[in-house]
Amino acid sequence: MEITTENKANKGGATRLVAKEYVIPFILITSLFFLWGGSRAILDVLNKHYQLILHVSKTQSSLIQMMVYMAYFLGALPAGLLIRRLGTRVGVITGLLLFAVGSFLFMPAVNLGSFYYILTPLFVLGLGLVLLETAANPYVTLLGDPKTSASRLNIAQSFNGLGCMMGALMGGQFFFGNSGAEASASIAVPYTVIAVIMLVVAVCFTFIHLPEVIIAPPRRAKAADAAGGTARKALGVAFFFGFAALIAYEISEISINTFFINFMTDDGFMTPMQATWALSMGGLLLFMVGRVVGGILMSRVATEKIFLACALGTVAMLLLAMSGLGLFSKMALIVLYVFESIMFPTIFALSIQGLGANTEKASSILMMSVVGGAIGPLALGYVADHYTMTQALVVPLSTFVIVLAYAIYSYARRSRA
Structure with missing residues (x-):
């Protein structure tokens, strides 16, 4: 079944967050956000775990994230091509299977006894993730009125936040909970469980039909194309x-x-287990709440206004985190999560807004942006190894300033429209 959507005004006057006929597909796809959020959050706990157990530097441990996000970068365009040719359901199933294969590969990799052997399963796992996200992110934006696309994606992404919170908490309990910082639990155990779950979900999606949503270019867009290139x-x-x-x-x-x-x-402010709780029940909980509240607010307040306020908040919180004010600086880094929570889905939705038939192609290009996830940890880890963790926060501060510049541009662009 293929469904063609156009930018039409809601005849009843009210704007539904999700079109009635798309409620079930929205629920099914949103469940994937939870699954990949939890499995990816474990990597952040794993980073500190390997620093303690294998005594690798911060720069070396950042290779964990680098391999996953390099897979995103290299796999984004092929993922978009596969989904355009074979459809969302095939993309989701293929992504789940690749994720399961990568998770199962942790078992032989860990037994080989070297930190560097785990990088291969991480890369395969990343290929599965990019397929899932390339399929799910644009699909969610199309399941209703274009005006509520950012709000809809924020609601779906809030379940990603819930998954991140649960994944970090369970990962921290597994690695640090039994014998403190020197726990030596194997990463193969949680990822083998995740692999089994992914296989079960893949089987479920094999028997579930997802409607393929095709975008019909709105009349005004057709007229603009005919009029010229402005x-x-x-x-x-x-x-x-x-x-x-x-x-x-x-x-x-x-x-x-x-x-x-x-x-x-x-600096001895917390133990690794305490820091894991602060991450999961502090930062990531605020991240999830921020996405839910942000998604609701964006159905009532202009998306660009909320985006600009949050961009200002992230810069302010990082400046406070770098100020060396003890508890206040630690709390600022936690509070930062609520401001950054709406950013990825909001920037994503604003970037593909009005692209019509080019939406899927554009979304696969946007998924290449996760190469930043490979660059950021490596850069911050290098600065932290040579200076301090506080000084290393200049890396995310400088890039949040770029996000702030885009928020100002988006707000000004909306005001001119």
């Missing part, structure tokens, strides 16, 4: 600026997640 030039600036902002956001978000535990523990 509208396309403006749209191009918005898209590529959004792409740059997404890279900057990924550098900030992933580098902070990766070294959050280090920031809380390097």
